Amino acid sequence: MKAVRFHEFGGPEVLRYEEAPRPALTAGEVLVRVHAIGLNPPDWYLREGYKMLPQEWQPKVSFPVVPGTDISGVVHAIAEDVGKFSIGDEVYSMVRFPSGLAGESRGYAEYVSVPASELARKPSGIDHVSAAAAPMSLLTAWQFLIELGHNEPNPLQPNRHEPVPLAGKTVMVNGAAGGVGHLAVQLAKWKGAHVIAVASGKNETLLRDLGADEIIDYGKQAPEGVVRDLDLVIDAVGGPETERFLRTLKRGGSLFPIFPLGFAGADEAAARGMTVSTTQVRSNGAQLEQIGRLLDDGTIRTVIDSTYPLPEARQAHEKAAKGHIQGKIVLTVE
Structure with missing residues (x-):
């Protein structure tokens, strides 16, 4: 196959489009003929050697x-012990994450073997x-906000992450036009929250369309300078600057950094009775089946920034490196 x-x-220059062995099926797996592949930050973290x-x-x-x-594609073959899927089924998945952090996922390819438990129609x-734009970003938003869906230890904190009730709450999403952010906006709104979206002003029309009640253009004003007494902040950007959002929360509020490395405000949060919690998204076919109903009826939609054919993965990574992506970048397979 090509991969x-x-x-x-x-x-991005190290990416090569070339011949590669087609994966062999083992027990519990399904071989999928790939039609589209969604790009996510772990793709370039791996490419760079996880240097952060x-x-x-x-x-x-x-x-x-x-x-x-x-990935999203069509079932091509099935291991003998798999009874849930049939050849020809259209399926999608987040494949082997985080178990495939070292590159065992093999998504940028014409064929990928997927554990049946991680696959959904x-x-x-x-x-x-x-x-293909949905799985990692939508599972991340879902597991942070709706249902964690597993009991695996969190490598980033000693306690288990717990979503908070959203109905009637005021929720701010930083990085609201990005891959996770635009889906977090929609899920919070679906659950009955008043949603404040922080993004570049060029994204205002999109975010209004996705359900945001208020927009803060970070190019004109810092959200921590104008917002107070929030119930929850979802920082889809994360990193060392996440600490600034503590001043936007009410006492007892919560801050969920999607990328928590570099956060240094634990003492301040504890002193003010605030919860700072994160988790690592995990593959979950059952959750994708459940979420799929929301995608199917239009309650939730993925926004596509751009598409590239698989041989142009390098150009797709170069586009991602420039930042300010609206939704997701997707590779297509002929």
């Missing part, structure tokens, strides 16, 4: 590596591009 692989860590992580957390990678987790009301 995009890299043989060393580096920038402490060395002891960096997974051991064996080259060559096929990056990627999010593609919502019939959307195409493969829209479906």
